Amino acid sequence: MKRRTSVVDRLVVLAVGGSLLAVGALAVTWRLGLDAARNLVSRLDRARIASIPDQPWWPTALGATCALAFVAGVTLLLLNLRRGRTSTVQLGGELCGADLSVDLGPMAVGLASELSAFDGVRTVRATAVDDRGLPTLRVTVVGEPTLDLEDFTRNAEALAQSMAAALPGAAVATQVLLHLDPVDQSA
Structure with missing residues (x-):
């Protein structure tokens, strides 16, 4: 997840949470x-509030609000579902005097193949992602329940x-x- 996406998510949650807290x-x-x-509610003109749905602008305002909420919801969903694939990483030219770029995908696959050789490992899935601006080699391992965790x-x-x-x-995590x-509980 990108930093910008997490900031937008937190601002939306803050606004919705603050509104719900105020109403609560x-x-x-x-x-x-x-x-x-009671004083706050007594200041409201109840007849005027009750007549709002009968106003000619109400269906338009309601439709626009629904459309805006739908577009905002789909946008937030797409931002959060977008895969944060990372591109290549630049290495300084300290070793050979030239800048090098390294694709992290094959490095993640190599790390996964090393981890799959351990006893008790059933499946391994590897990916290189951009996690809040930091390129990350992410390897998900599924192991047997008897796997030696310390080892x-x-x-x-x-x-x-x-x-x-x-x-x-x-800077790669x-x-x-x-x-x-x-x-297995059947034994």
Whole structure:
């Protein structure tokens, strides 16, 4: 997920959450019989509010609001579902005097093949993504419930350090996500 997408998500949640909190606070104060809520509601012209749906502009305003909400919802959905694939990473020319670019996809596949060789690993899926502006090698491992977690963690950390050493000067993160199969209860 890009930084901009996460900021937009948080602003939408903040606006909706603030509105719901305000309405909830008004409802609670009304239910408790506090004068502040009753004074606020008594200032409203109930006849005028009740006549709003009968106004000639109401269907247009309602339709425009629905269309705007639909477009905003689909836009947020597409922003969050968009795959954050990363492009190549630039390495400095310290070693050979030239700038090099490295495609992270094959590196993630290589890391996944190394992890798939461990005992107890059933499946491995690899991808290179852009996680909030940071290129990331993400490997998802599904293992047997009897997998030695300490040994697997130690080996995965060693492989992550070797990936960092293979990309000198590049800010690339490595994520290894481990999912264990459930224990068979029938035995």
